[in-house]
Amino acid sequence: MIIKKENSNYNIPDFLIVGGAKCGTTSLSQYLSKHSDIFIPKVKECRYLSKMTPNFNGPGDHVVNIEMTTSLKEYSDLFKKAKAGQFLCDASVDYLYYYKETISSINDLYKDEQPKIIILLRNPVKSAFSMYSHLKRDLRETLPLNQAISAQKDRQKNNWEWVWQYTEISKYYNQVKFYKDNIDKENLKIIIFEEFIKDPQKELKEILAFLGLEDQDLKGDKVHNKSGNAKSPFLQKIILNKSPLVMFIKKLIPRGLKQKVSQVNIEPVAISQEDIKLLKPYFVEDIVKLEKLLNKDLSLWHNN
Template sequence: MSVDYKNKIKPNFLIVGAAKAGTTSLAKYLDEHPDIFISKIKEPRFLIANTIKKTSKSDPSHNHLISTSVLNEDNYFSLFEKRTEKAIGEASVHYLYHNKEAIENTIKYLGPETKIIILLRDPVKRAVSNWKYQDKDFLYFSEALKEEESRKREGFNSFWYYKELGFYFNQVQAYYGNFKNVKVILFEDFVKNTSSIMNSLYEFLDVDTNFTNREFIKHNDSSLSIMPKSEYLKKLLNTQKKVNTFKKLINKKIIPKRLYLKKKELIYNQDIDFLKNIYKEDINKLQKLINQDLSNWL
């Protein structure tokens, strides 16, 4: 029996993405404010539950994605039980790309007055960061870009769509067209001017703007991102737990350097030039939509 969600305490704002654009750091910062609550489960993804359930078992992230997502009403609304904060929210980066389902369910379960926060990052840097962070992707960056369509057909979840996730215009426009309160933050501004950005968000969420956060801390850092050299190791490291163990052994200098490469060494100029070229038109359209200067992305 489903819950009567209309009478439940529920989020009145969402951080909807983009992936690898600072959403984890932003959520942690917002959660420091005494008038703001962020769900303790990172990225519930409930508002796109149908999409998550359709993820193919051939996706190496399938088990982790399913086990960490909140896929039914009872469990989702239990995340916010007895909360009394003025601003209550959650952050699920899949909501930006899968905006059709996310928007329909946001209106259905939370209401059209829900406030939407979107973080955007230079799409080229975002794509690179996404690939580096995807621990179980043992293809070179250029190869991974070529495999994107194949992975989509196989039913991989969208965190593998390094290239496509960076076409922001239609994604952002969808939220602009359905919600009155949408705030777009640029990752670059968030990092450089954290205090002023947080203050603007507190104003947007209608909470005390005198609150001061800690200094900016980068979360979800993908600095230790590795590529096993041998095909045997690639097959062996087939779960997140095994990959994490392998990386810990590298940090302890137990794994010799001859067995792996660092992903940052495997990004080539032609890959960057390719992405810069395909994003140009989308960036130009986006900066008009959000009325912000994106020339540094070009």
């Protein structure tokens, strides 16, 4: 949609996928990007509405600082290649963690017309472990899981990026409640990740109906942005390198080939019973409160 602010017109999204982190937002956005009436920017995570400041200090956080969108014009320009009539989408997982800041931005930009908002939620034990594995994959996390959890407060104090807060980002109750309290019921859709991957086509049909868009056959892979260990740390460093020279060379390589090389170099890591035992106590109370909030049985999360 187009808004007018300070005598200028700006493009802003018609709908948002606000997270949670490692809950299938990349897969969902990949599916939806195949719809002829939906436009998702090449920079999938726009990172504007959460009002983050680009000064994170953790290992590899400089990349996030560089890629962060910090002005309304920059944000609007991300959607300028959309065709007339297309629904604009911003899929940024920081919007769930920074729920207060994001809602404040929505109230400021959208005034009387709220965007449609989609939230994906996953078993928090699995999502927390997946985020830990994600940072291991990117050669940023060096500590064992138990030590990484113990280091969370110090990392937050030293202004490391929010993704290092493995247990906190996966406590959904306060995050979801704030959205439910501030977004009209007809504009908010909450999806359980485990239900989505079980029958993505059914969920996609419901999402398109929620958005008021024509049903289309959207094909795609179920898993994107997968976490795990790098088989070759040397190759992974090249894949993650964003220096001007390396980025120029990467542009000469077909996108499909780059994705294949990246996927082949990642060895999936299954969560162990020891990891489950370590993480589960952090989420028991939060899951119970979320069940009541959503009026939904989440026994699958309790039992796995």
